[in-house]
Amino acid sequence: MSAQEIQAGVQFKLLIIGDSGVGKSCFLLQFTEGVFKEDHTVTIGVEYGAKNITISNTLVKLQIWDTAGQEDYRSITRTFYRNAHGIILMYDLTNLQTFENLDTWLNEAKQNAGDDVMIFLVGNVLDLADEEREVDTDIAEKWAEENKLDGFLEGSAKTAANVTEVFTKFGEILFKKYQNQTTVTETRPPDLVIIKPTDTKKKKGCC
Numbered sequence: 506m507s508a509q510e511i512q513a514g515v516q517f518k519l520l521i522i523g524d525s526g527v528g529k530s531c532f533l534l535q536f537t538e539g540v541f542k543e544d545h546t547v548t549i550g551v552e553y554g555a556k557n558i559t560i561s562n563t564l565v566k567l568q569i570w571d572t573a574g575q576e577d578y579r580s581i582t583r584t585f586y587r588n589a590h591g592i593i594l595m596y597d598l599t600n601l602q603t604f605e606n607l608d609t610w611l612n613e614a615k616q617n618a619g620d621d622v623m624i625f626l627v628g629n630v631l632d633l634a635d636e637e638r639e640v641d642t643d644i645a646e647k648w649a650e651e652n653k654l655d656g657f658l659e660g661s662a663k664t665a666a667n668v669t670e671v672f673t674k675f676g677e678i679l680f681k682k683y684q685n686q687t688t689v690t691e692t693r694p695p696d697l698v699i700i701k702p703t704d705t706k707k708k709k710g711c712c
């Protein structure tokens with residue numbers, strides 16, 4: 506499908522949350538730039554990345570906010586939950602504590618985001634699963650089900666395994682939810698913007 510045939514699109518605001526060091530920044534960087542950074546540069550407040558994907562012949566812009574996992578920045582990161590369409594809840598599958606802390610992160614999301622926010626669970630560091638796994642896949646899957654989350658995948662920011670899949674799958678889930686909404690209403694997150702088609706010929710007499 507050529508760019509011209511993609512007529513219109515939407516944009517979704519996503520947040521990535523989870524303990525410091527689980528790989529949130531690396532996961533985002535792998536998705537947006539296709540690179541992996543070995544060092545842990547602690548996120549201060551929030552960082553931003555964006556990428557367009559195509560779903561059902563529609564251009565979908567994902568605006569992704571990578572939040573600091575460190576407690577010190579919690580008051581800043583809280584202000585970013587508002588109007589988020591989706592939240593990626595991330596843990597490191599080689600670190601049980603980061604999985605156990607998910608209850609706190611889920612509470613944080615529920616308290617600060619809108620009632621209809623969608624939540625996708627991601628177990629990062631899949632590349633070390635064979636030697637260092639501390640969280641079984643079925644346990645994480647069960648936790649996601651019990652908490653009525655909207656999706657779950659394990660992946661690796663290092664090898665890029667399932668990185669695109671996480672964002673594409675989550676994008677599809679969000680797209681399905683919002684595709685029939687064509688007007689902005691009170692209940693709809695305000696920054697779900699309909700991107701105008703490239704063909705914006707004005708009708709005669711119209712300003």
Ligand SMILES: Nc1nc2c(ncn2[C@@H]2O[C@H](COP(=O)(O)OP(=O)(O)OP(=O)(O)O)[C@@H](O)[C@H]2O)c(=O)[nH]1
Binds near residue numbers: 531546
């Ligand atoms: N082996 C492996 N290491 C990873 C992976 N993802 C991230 N890391 C490493 O984990 C460390 C922390 O990654 P970051 O992305 O900076 O972690 P973060 O969650 O953004 O941390 P904060 O900014 O403090 O919240 C870095 O040293 C990365 O190289 C992965 O999939 N596999």
